[in-house]
Amino acid sequence: MAEFSQELKRSIDAAAELLLKAHYVVGLTGAGISVESGIRHFRGPGGLWTEYGEPPMDGYQRFLADPKGEWGKLIKREGYLKAAYESFEGAKPNPGHYALAKLEELGVLKFLITQNVDNFHRAAGNKNLAEIHGNFFLVRCIKCNSRYPQEEISLEKLPPSCPKCGGIIKIDTVMFGEPIPHDVISKCQEEVYKCDCMLSVGTSAFVYPAAGFPQIVKSRGGTLIEVDPYETALTYMCEVSLRGKSGEILPELVDCIRAKMGR
Numbered sequence: 546m547a548e549f550s551q552e553l554k555r556s557i558d559a560a561a562e563l564l565l566k567a568h569y570v571v572g573l574t575g576a577g578i579s580v581e582s583g584i585r586h587f588r589g590p591g592g593l594w595t596e597y598g599e600p601p602m603d604g605y606q607r608f609l610a611d612p613k614g615e616w617g618k619l620i621k622r623e624g625y626l627k628a629a630y631e632s633f634e635g636a637k638p639n640p641g642h643y644a645l646a647k648l649e650e651l652g653v654l655k656f657l658i659t660q661n662v663d664n665f666h667r668a669a670g671n672k673n674l675a676e677i678h679g680n681f682f683l684v685r686c687i688k689c690n691s692r693y694p695q696e697e698i699s700l701e702k703l704p705p706s707c708p709k710c711g712g713i714i715k716i717d718t719v720m721f722g723e724p725i726p727h728d729v730i731s732k733c734q735e736e737v738y739k740c741d742c743m744l745s746v747g748t749s750a751f752v753y754p755a756a757g758f759p760q761i762v763k764s765r766g767g768t769l770i771e772v773d774p775y776e777t778a779l780t781y782m783c784e785v786s787l788r789g790k791s792g793e794i795l796p797e798l799v800d801c802i803r804a805k806m807g808r
């Protein structure tokens with residue numbers, strides 16, 4: 546059981562008050578919430594990009610130019626892909642994911658936007674969810690936007706074709722240079738424009754459009770709370786910054802909220 550300083554306990558209490566006072570709380574999560582599940586984050590010490598370098602910013606254009614070749618690289622798991630796939634093997638949601646599912650169940654968290662492709666929020670029980678960078682376990686048609694579980698699409702012929710429209714199938718995860726699918730980005734924007742308090746967990750807030758959502762909330766008079774062991778690009782805008790690991794802090798935050806709700 547993590548020991549929290551008096552100062553951190555006071556900040557957790559202040560965050561609980563803000564979340565309970567808010568009308569429409571939206572969560573935003575990044576790779577940091579899955580670090581305690583063994584999934585690699587991207588930037589900073591121990592980050593995947595820190596070790597392998599960021600992938601080319603025109604990944605999607607390269608896919609469109611040679612979908613067969615790019616599928617070949619995916620299947621061979623070249624470069625950072627090997628490390629990424631390995632960190633997924635056997636990994637499970639952690640108490641941080643379950644805490645956010647509990648906040649949804651309590652009616653405090655109205656919607657959750659994740660940049661993570663690991664499916665852990667869905668597995669932990671969140672239903673009102675948008676995966677803005679896609680889902681690792683799905684594939685998607687670039688013509689009709691239909692999504693399928695990976696195992697339902699044969700990789701014998703590359704690139705695979707969409708069973709519905711014959712279009713080219715790619716992994717559902719959004720590549721650098723690829724526009725966020727319309728259905729996902731419009732849902733995120735709809736929710737962000739309802740939000741008067743955003744709970745940001747485990748994101749460095751470097752990658753747009755997700756990194757812009759907290760700024761939209763702030764510019765419309767909303768409040769921001771972050772959970773991260775280190776300062777982020779959002780810290781200067783936050784009413785409350787909870788410094789520590791989300792797998793330890795979020796369950797404590799939920800307990801504090803439940804005590805105030807008498808639930």
Ligand code: APR
Binds near residue numbers: 587
């Ligand atoms: N609990 C909470 N936060 C943590 C933890 C933890 N246990 N461990 C690390 N963090 C924080 C780091 O301090 C950092 O601020 O999580 C953040 C992770 O930041 P990034 O690695 O940049 O990940 P993210 O913000 O999700 O990246 C956004 O960039 O490369 C793309 O598509 C990729 O979705 C990803 C996007």
